[in-house]
Amino acid sequence: MGKFSNFLILPLIIFLFCLNSLVFSAYNDSTTCPMDLNYVLRIPWSTDGCKNNNNSPNSSKGSSSEVSNNGSSDSENPCCQTLISLYGIGFARRLKETNLFQLPNLETSISCLNDFQSKLDSFSLPSNLTSLCFDPLQFVISPDVCASIETSQDWVNRLGPNTPLDSGCKPDLTDLTACDTCVNAGFKIQADLVKVDGNKTHARDCFYFTILYAAGIVNQLGPESDGAISCIFNLQMLPKDTSSSKRRYALVFGLTGAGIAVCVVSILLGFYIWWDKKWRRKGEDIGWGSEEMVSRPRMRPNTGAIWFKIHELEKATNNFSPKNFIGRGGFGIVYKGKLDDGTLVAVKQIIESDFEENDEFCNEVEIISNLKHRNLVPLRGCCVTDEDLTDGHREGLRYLVYDYMPNGNLDDHLFPMSESGKKKPSLTWPQRKSIILDVAKGLSYLHYGVKPSIYHRDIKATNILLDEDMRARVADFGLAKQSREGQSHLTTRVAGTHGYLAPEYALYGQLTEKSDVYSFGVVVLEIMCGRKALDLSSSGSPRAFLITDWAWSMVKSGKIEKVLDSALLNVDGDSSTTSNPRSIMERFVLVGILCAHVMVALRPTISEALKMLEGDIEVPAIPDRPAPLLHPSFNGGEGNTFSVSPALSGLRLNAGDMLR
Secondary structure (H helix, E strand, O other): OHHHHHHHHHHHHHHHHHHHHHHHHHHHHHOOOOOOOOHHHHOOEOOHHHHOOOOOHHHOOOOOOOEOOOOOEOOOOHHHHHHHHHHHHHHHHHHHHHOEOOEOOHHHHHHHHHHHHHHHHOOOOOOOHHHHHOOHHHHEOOOOOOOOOOEHHHHHHHHOOOOHHHHHOOOOOOOHHHHHHHHHHHHHHHHHHHHHHOOHHHHHHHHHHHHHHHHHHHOOOOOOOHHHHHHHOOOOEOOHHHOHHHHHHHHHHHHHOHHHHHHHHHHHHHHHHHHHHHHHHHHHHOOOOHHHHHHOOOOOOOOOOEEOOHHHHHHHOOOOOHHHEEEEEOOEEEEEEEOOOOOEEEEEEEOOOOOOOHHHHHHHHHHHHOOOOOOEOOEEEEEEOOOOOOOOOOOOOEEEEEEOOOOOEHHHHHOOOOOOOOOOOOOOHHHHHHHHHHHHHHHHHHHHHOOOOEEOOOOOHHHEEEOOOOOEEEOOOOOOEEOOOOOOOEOOOOOOOOOOOOHHHHHHOEOOHHHHHHHHHHHHHHHHHOOOOEEOOOOOOOOOEEHHHHHHHHHHOOOHHHOOOHHHEOOOOOEOOOOOOHHHHHHHHHHHHHHOOOOHHHOOOHHHHHHHHOOOOOOOOOOOOOOOOOOOOOOOOOOOOOOOOOOOOOOOOOHHHHHO
16 A cells, blocks of 8 residues: 555656646746837937936935835936836837736736846846836736726727827927927826826826827837937937947948958058158258247147247237236136237137147147137137246146137126226127027037037137127137047036036036037027026025026016017117017027027027027927926826926926926
8 A cells, every 4th residue: 555655646746846837837927027128228328317326216315115106216316217218118119019008917017127127237237226216016007097098999088089199299209399299299188188087196197108108109100219219208318329239330340341441550650651751851941949849749730720839929918917818718817919910819828628638639729720610719729838938837838829809708798897887888689689690600510510519518608709890709619528429428527607507418417419509598598688697696586596497487477578688678668779670589589498498309409599590490389397396296286297207317397398
């Protein structure tokens, strides 16, 4: 009997083991994430907000167990805001494929979050981001969420087949006007869903569903398109040149062209040897002696700039006399000078720059000296001293020599106050209009007229000079930072002036052409309003005056006439110069507000702004601006304010901002 029992028990054990394996396998299959999250590795999204210790979830106030109304932890953190946008792309793709808005159960949600975290690990990000930012239950399907919508058919049943979202979010959303139309449609549909649901506390969920439907179902280019990512999800993207696909192509072409490169290098080396001998002989013929080399580092012959000797500049400025002092500009101190031929120049002694080596500085001067445009301040040349020439006062200094601008800078004319306290005559409307257009043309040349593009970084009234005809010329360009192909636009050193700095540049260090557009918008508002960009001592107000917020609030409340400088209007409220330019002046104000919008995607490019100013294209409706909130669960009058947009670090934004 014992042997027979053993004979029966052995197969039974094997059977139970196999059954257990099948059950375990079935369980694993049921909890496999149904979403393909490999797009996280393909999309060149910016991880900077999650790598920065100040912005990481670990530094958020409160414990990770604190959960907001929507069930997510630390959702007010900029890193978490970025991740919810990134994670939403996967849900939009799944909605497009399966018509399902959410995941079937908690186990599946946990599996997807684990998969999502594994993708984030590839970027060397903290290993607990998903556990700190999300609650798995928030992604599980439930009838008690936003009008009981679970599928795209439920959506159509509640709202109908044709809504403003179906037409507004369909085209390519990289276009500024199309993006703005999509944003406005999203607001309307969210409000309609809340009405259908009848419960305002579901407004956040209805907003999420609106985003997923717009990106997954409506947009013809799909949720991974540039327009959907930047406009609907408002995800900050790195330049495409840094994407993995670019790197793969670069590797392929690099290997293919290795043989060619060897030949090219050999040819260039031979050319350099010939060129060096030629210019050495030419230098000897024209008398380049040891004395001149003291004030000029050994480098390639220049192609445009004049290389001044230090004693020439000392003579021109009367040994840098305080009487010749003009002012302190970007990167240094400026003196008025007069060359031997009678030419008036402005000599800037560089105190601060991004260029550590003299050769790098001189090469940059060569590039800038070749930039010729009517609305840029001409650079005549430079001087670099390497040795003690004047009792130790001129050792290792750098100087730039510009054409002298007799009418000073724009700030002197916008806010003119003489030493006696009497106000000088203000700028006329034709002068202001001309200056704005001149600055726009100068910036357009820097952004699009040269390769690689030059981003100014410090557009402000004091960096806009006026020549003898009161025509505006942009100064201090080029020596700030050049855009290099294949490099990220993230910079560790933020240069600029408070009040003019774009939020994404001031907070994240993200530098793009739109950063200059923001500063340009602030300058336009200063010119049109006659008020400074930032006033920390506003009378009668405990808070600082910021011209962008003030002008936007006046326009939104229908009081655009209060924005215009009183000097531009008669006592009767009519225009002071040409016949009926009131509409043109108001258009300039609207363009300034649009350029200075806090959302990068809603700003025009400088070329688009120029077309708007000249009346070639219409100015789109001024979109809303995100307002700071006290807490992500804070609800306004309609209970529909949220903090889900990653566009601004440190601010709590309205729900609609995630669409921007």
